[in-house]
Amino acid sequence: DTAVSQTPKYLVTQMGNDKSIKCEQNLGHDTMYWYKQDSKKFLKIMFSYNNKELIINETVPNRFSPKSPDKAHLNLHINSLELGDSAVYFCASSQARGLIQTQYFGPGTRLLVL
């Protein structure tokens, strides 16, 4: 009964490859997010989708393309992987209740680009 799940948990790949990370939430939330946590441990938002529509797109290279097939899923596809893409990627979801919109995070996907 995991609330926010991500697959895979670990991903090791070569530079130049294309890879996808999947996220699913069973909380019935209407908004989902992708965050990146780099080696210095700073956690930064990348994207946000509300009801399958993109609402936040921070200054992320266009090699990163999020896709939301439905409200419960937000996948992240990365083209032409670079060394600097190595990081932990966290998915989160939330549901607005007035001004309150608590985000719940997944366990993370650890990506290592060699």
Next chain:
Amino acid sequence: DAKTTQPTSMDCAEGRAANLPCNHSTISGNEYVYWYRQIHSQGPQYIIHGLKNNETNEMASLIITEDRKSSTLILPHATLRDTAVYYCIVRGNFNKFYFGSGTKLNVKP
């Protein structure tokens, strides 16, 4: 982009209360303060949130000053499992959460 400032690290003895301060002097009237923690490299875990009244739940208490420019998260009886990085967050536009560097809480036996 973080709207909050926190001490880099704090120590606390096991069983004692841990008081973690946060400054958010530019907070606007309808912005909530959220607290999360990250244990090792796990996903951030929600702890508590508040607007202007003090709040308490099964994990912690949140004390917000009357001018709302600062707050304190209180873990009443810290355990070794509470060792983590604690983030104080003020929500931005479109529900953006800006995570600063947080406070590394070390609970010692």
